[in-house]
Amino acid sequence: xxxxxxxxxxxxxxxxxxxxxxxxxxxxxxxxxxxxxxxxxxxxxxxxxxxxxxxxxxxxxxxxxxxxxxxxxxxxxxxxxxxxxxxxxxxxxxxxxxxxxxxxxxxxxxxxxxxxxxxxxxxxxxxxxxxxxxxxxxxxxxxxxxxxxxxxxxxx
Amino acid sequence: xxxxxxxxxxxxxxxxxxxxxxxxxxxxxxxxxxxxxxxxxxxxxxxxxxxxxxxxxxxxxxxxxxxxxxxxxxxxxxxxxxxxxxxxxxxxxxxxxxxxxxxxxxxxxxxxxxxxxxx
Numbered sequence: 001x002x003x004x005x006x007x008x009x010x011x012x013x014x015x016x017x018x019x020x021x022x023x024x025x026x027x028x029x030x031x032x033x034x035x036x037x038x039x040x041x042x043x044x045x046x047x048x049x050x051x052x053x054x055x056x057x058x059x060x061x062x063x064x065x066x067x068x069x070x071x072x073x074x075x076x077x078x079x080x081x082x083x084x085x086x087x088x089x090x091x092x093x094x095x096x097x098x099x100x101x102x103x104x105x106x107x108x109x110x111x112x113x114x115x116x117x118x119x120x121x122x123x124x125x126x127x128x129x130x131x132x133x134x135x136x137x138x139x140x141x142x143x144x145x146x147x148x149x150x151x152x153x154x155x156x
Numbered sequence: 157x158x159x160x161x162x163x164x165x166x167x168x169x170x171x172x173x174x175x176x177x178x179x180x181x182x183x184x185x186x187x188x189x190x191x192x193x194x195x196x197x198x199x200x201x202x203x204x205x206x207x208x209x210x211x212x213x214x215x216x217x218x219x220x221x222x223x224x225x226x227x228x229x230x231x232x233x234x235x236x237x238x239x240x241x242x243x244x245x246x247x248x249x250x251x252x253x254x255x256x257x258x259x260x261x262x263x264x265x266x267x268x269x270x271x272x273x274x275x
Contacts, residue, residue: 032189032190092196095177095181095199096190096191098174098177098178098181099181099182099184099186099191102178102246102252103174103175103177103178103242103246103250103252104242104243104246104247104252104254104258105258107171107174107238107239107242107243108236108239108242108243108261108262108265109265111236111239111265111268111269114269114272118272130275131275132271132274132275133271133272133275135271135275136268136269136270136271136272136273136275137268137272138268139264139265139267139268139271140264140265140268140269140272141268142264142268143261143262143263143264143265143266143267143268144261144265146257146260146261146264147258147261147262147265149257149261150255150257150258150261152253
């Protein structure tokens with residue numbers, strides 16, 4: 001009676017194995033760790049922007065208060081608080097990525113932060129990007145793609 | 157304190173922080189795709205994770221001190237030198253293998269960061 005169910009159990013890993021390619025594929029290798037890294041960069045950048053926006057509001061009225069009260073006033077700003085939370089989520093995503101990949105691989109990839117901030121500044125605030133900076137962004141992206149090719153083969 | 161010293165100390169301690177973090181999580185294996193809540197809670201008791209957090213705070217403080225006196229366009233590209241520091245330390249301390257392609261990629265990324273900074 002148990003025999004059919006056992007054979008079904010034995011089938012399952014075989015089906016799973018066919019889903020995971022055993023040979024390294026050409027092109028970008030994007031796993032959970034890479035997604036978490038991207039998430040950590042976007043969250044950290046958005047957190048910074050939110051904190052900055054909140055500080056601009058809070059700093060206008062409290063210049064002559066003692067530092068302790070000023071910090072309390074800053075934290076009371078909804079966008080500062082929200083920014084810190086968003087930044088915290090980004091940090092958790094970074095820790096998760098670090099648990100999955102080598103640090104010599106992940107850390108240089110955080111240079112994407114500059115690309116995200118430059119593009120975010122352009123899209124959200126209409127800041128212009130000079131030609132030289134576009135060139136820099138392109139070079140960073142090339143380096144990131146190259147770096148991605150050196151990701152270690154690891155099961156996920 | 158000399159602000160240039162503050163800048164380099166910030167870069168070195170910030171790089172060291174990443175080594176602490178990697179050392180802290182690498183001993184903690186999980187078998188599913190995502191770590192469990194207990195895994196996250198366990199990090200609170202890891203000395204390496206505390207070392208990471210404390211060095212992160214110190215590095216950020218030093219960075220702010222440095223930035224108050226050094227122009228950001230000068231300080232910012234120097235930050236990318238921490239990629240090289242982390243790679244060297246990860247090879248020596250954590251025994252990570254750093255293939256040639258990765259060193260090359262690092263150089264390309266650093267060049268891009270410098271281009272962005274001087275633009």
